[in-house]
Amino acid sequence: MNKIRVSITERVEAAKDVVRLKLRKADGENLPVFTPGSHIDVFLPNGLLRQYSLLNDCRELGAYEIAVSKAAASRGGSSCVHADLKEGGFIDISEPRNNFSLRIEHRKFQFVAGGIGITPILSMIRYCESQGWDWSLLYLARSRAHAAFQDELRAIGGTRVRWHFDDEAGKLFDFTDPSFAVQPGVPIYCCGPTPVMLAVEQYSNSQPNSPAYFEWFAPPAVARSNEVVDTVFRVKLHRSDKLLVVPESKSILDVLQENGYDLPCSCREGMCRTCETIVLDGVPDHRDYVLSNAEKESGRTMMVCVSRAHSDTLVLDI
Numbered sequence: 001m002n003k004i005r006v007s008i009t010e011r012v013e014a015a016k017d018v019v020r021l022k023l024r025k026a027d028g029e030n031l032p033v034f035t036p037g038s039h040i041d042v043f044l045p046n047g048l049l050r051q052y053s054l055l056n057d058c059r060e061l062g063a064y065e066i067a068v069s070k071a072a073a074s075r076g077g078s079s080c081v082h083a084d085l086k087e088g089g090f091i092d093i094s095e096p097r098n099n100f101s102l103r104i105e106h107r108k109f110q111f112v113a114g115g116i117g118i119t120p121i122l123s124m125i126r127y128c129e130s131q132g133w134d135w136s137l138l139y140l141a142r143s144r145a146h147a148a149f150q151d152e153l154r155a156i157g158g159t160r161v162r163w164h165f166d167d168e169a170g171k172l173f174d175f176t177d178p179s180f181a182v183q184p185g186v187p188i189y190c191c192g193p194t195p196v197m198l199a200v201e202q203y204s205n206s207q208p209n210s211p212a213y214f215e216w217f218a219p220p221a222v223a224r225s226n227e228v229v230d231t232v233f234r235v236k237l238h239r240s241d242k243l244l245v246v247p248e249s250k251s252i253l254d255v256l257q258e259n260g261y262d263l264p265c266s267c268r269e270g271m272c273r274t275c276e277t278i279v280l281d282g283v284p285d286h287r288d289y290v291l292s293n294a295e296k297e298s299g300r301t302m303m304v305c306v307s308r309a310h311s312d313t314l315v316l317d318i
């Protein structure tokens, strides 16, 4: 993975427990272009690798902006950002990747953001504005103090932004409430905590004309853990003509790495698309959160960090 050295040129508190960082290339050159919904990998000083969405206007070539919420149960990522990434410091990042791109054929969008899930949505809203496209946003947060970018959203969106603060409402937002009605044909783009994503998924499933697209923070494993069964299968590596066995307890990626194959990977949870591998034969059992349904049905690629096989053998382009 190509690393880009950047300096942190600005650090501000964007809301309670949320910091916003502005990054510029250390050599003063422009950063690679990105599309709305993109994220970057950030190589943190404590050795962890984390993905954060870009929130700024994708037409801005000189800077990336990210915002990071300090997780109550941080596994070391957000706590390191809050403690160690200071204005004037330097870090390495990856080039932007996009698993959450706008389907521009729609030109009208319903956005749903939960908490820090506003970051990719903010970039999308800026892009919609630049194109003159229609949009509306439902923004959910624990409280006003936790909701970042309120002034910007009010200035850009006015009444197109609907706010829901759990503490003021005394409850979580109810997606079955008739006041939340998405026009048929309008896609929903959602990013937020797992309960919000699952509620939107359920809403979308009941409205076949309102497709939903998601950017997951973390795999919704708890909600789906009973649905998956792991079995043994084989992978044939086409380019090196090798046959490997993948036991129940290991991923394809584990087995490849044990056998000396240095495949790019990052999240190891089916969320970042880094380990995407071409499938030449066999039927993958997709368990990632990044491929669209159409991509899964085509079976042309798979995320080898989490996905397995429905067929006895998969032939991979490795």
Ligand code: FES
Binding pocket: 264, 265, 266, 267, 268, 269, 270, 271, 272, 273, 274, 275, 276, 288, 303, 304, 305, 306
């Ligand atoms: S390493 Fe992130 S999807 Fe496989």
